Amino acid sequence: MQPLPPDYDIAICGAGPAGMALAALLVKRSVAPQRIALIDARTLQQASNDPRSLALSYGSRQILEDIGSWPVPATAIHQIHVSRRGQFGRSVIDREEHKLDALGYVSRYGALVTELGAACGRAGIAALRPALVTGLDEQPGQVAIAVEEDGKRRTLTASIVVQAEGGLFGEQQAKSMQRDYGQTAIIAQVRSSAPVPHRAYERFTAQGPLALLPQDDEYSLVWCVRPETAHSLLGLDDAAFLQQLGEAFGTRLGSFTGVSRRLAFPLGLNAGVQGSARMAAIGNAAQTLHPVAGQGLNLGLRDAAVLARLLAQGATPSMLAQYESLRRGDRSLTVHLTDTMARVFANDSPAQVLLGASLAAIDLFGPARSVLAELMMYGRR
Template sequence: MHTPPSYDYDLAICGAGPVGMALAALLVQGGSHAGGIALLDAKSIAQARRDPRTIALSHGSRQILEAAGAWPVEATPIHQIHVSRRGHFGRSLLDRSEHTVEALGYVARYGAVVSVLADVCERLGIASVRPALVTGNAEDADGVSIAIDQDGAASSLRTKLLVQAEGGLFGQQQERRLTRDYGQSAIIAHVRVSSPIAHRAYERFTDEGPLALLPQDDGYALVWCVPPARAEQLLALDDAAFLARLDTAFGSRMGRFMHATPRLAYRLGLNAQAGGTARTAAIGNAAQTLHPVAGQGLNLGLRDAAVLARVLVQDSSPAGLSRYAGLRQADRGTTVRITDTMARIFTGAAPAQGLLGLSLGLLDIVSPARKTLAELMMYGRR
């Protein structure tokens, strides 16, 4: 007599960050059995709740979190996005009033988003296996066996389907099919200015790379992309010298930069591979790690989670995973191409950067084009 296979879970999600937890919550909100879903993560939930990193959420991501039962989140709304080219003609201003939304996006701390999602997942009864380091997995015709390490104790669990949602940073990942090192590092910090403009975000294109300022708390979250050698120099400066360099790079639109928190830097690159297997899929940074220009990384990941949840609620089988891969091709492909093209412009020749400035000027004149760009950033390709 044939013995049916035994499973611990119907679905295991490796990576309990915002994308992984959003997927779990959306599945249960859509009717899936909470007891059949497990979230695995190497960090404890207490560690994740304390994570101070800044993340940008689009209006579309807010809608996804609302569907997951994970909104409101403590966040600063963005009403306008000012896009410009430093020292050149061309700028565009995206405004919420053109799109009948409360905000174009939101700026939140990673820990705040994780906290709300963790509370939702706990309330829904979704299993949390953490801290647990996934050391490997083996797929066969009936399912996937996952090896884990918990404080030195090895164990395993069996699942019908596996979703990889733990991406990590560029340079610390296994190389995927589409990989590009942009020769840039992102410097991140929180800064204050003398004349802030409430709820306005800035994407400032410089000769070295994009410089983003996102309104948050009493100042701005800074993401300043520069060549690695330049990043090392900037990190080594004292606060006064660093702020002076930032003044020069950004300009005087908001007065002078007055304060900066301790600075960190990380390498930037593209590392993407959308494919999966019969019983596994990758979402978020596990499927595509992007340059931070336009702030699309997490938002694309949350769109991955929303589509996968919708598909698996209807068909939680290998056929469902295959259908999901097809549904995500257009949005993933478009977003990867846009961010990759913009990132490469800033490591290329000056004429290409001049064309970007001209394009920004045209965007501000042609309202339909400006609206299309804003909707792409808010919702992805639909």
């Protein structure tokens, strides 16, 4: 007796930005929408209310344009100022050198998933949400997916399953490359007395990088510090917190005058290929990175773009093998670059002098700035 064909060609577990981008790209490349299952535990409305800020590279904009999900409400980054607190040397990357409208953009998670949800809707992709994936069983010829929806359990089958739901570091199954950085990221929106329009800042301190990304008339703050410092900072009132922020960042933006509710989460690296013949991972499900340089989402969208191109040729194990091979270089370079920046340049070691000298050299040598900017915008190509 012949086995029944699978319910779907491709099931995507996780309808965040990477998962929805993959689904829309598949249809763009002529995969029938009814052969795609897009599964997520949250409703689109719940995801759309997520206020977190995201850094989008120019290369990510190109991917979003391909599926009609651009423009999204976002603030353009024209310059990126990189420096080390208390050390000589800094570098400025400017859009003018690359003849682009922007080096990147700062948007909100909710705004991006709203646009991607609309793109999936236009493409005819019917998402299963809210639905919780409770188990995956890889079998000869297909994968069985246990799903709980509206309190009822059922099993779906697909030729290929793509994991696109990563979660936070510390809540994930350990991969082959795992490192706890001993840092906590404090995120918030802050206002300053002398903002510089469209300029982003990456400021290295003794405890970790401090990023300020322009967003509307405010800045999206990602401040990486030791856990005990984070606990202390979260306990301060707004005025005391802003004073501490000013002492850590300096006076390039004047004084800090306002802050939103502060959130915190632990930072670590969790990466490494864990795919199988019929299952692959993209985005945070494949690699959770330190937020330095803002590469996590952009790397995930590049994953989606390559995987969509291959699966459009056939939802088969051979295509997944090609995917892992093609993504190895970009993933490895981005993982090791962010890991090095997070570890080597976030302490009081002699390497901090090297950082200052390196930034000064990069600023004086145009080709070095171009290489760094190309990596940040497009990854390894």
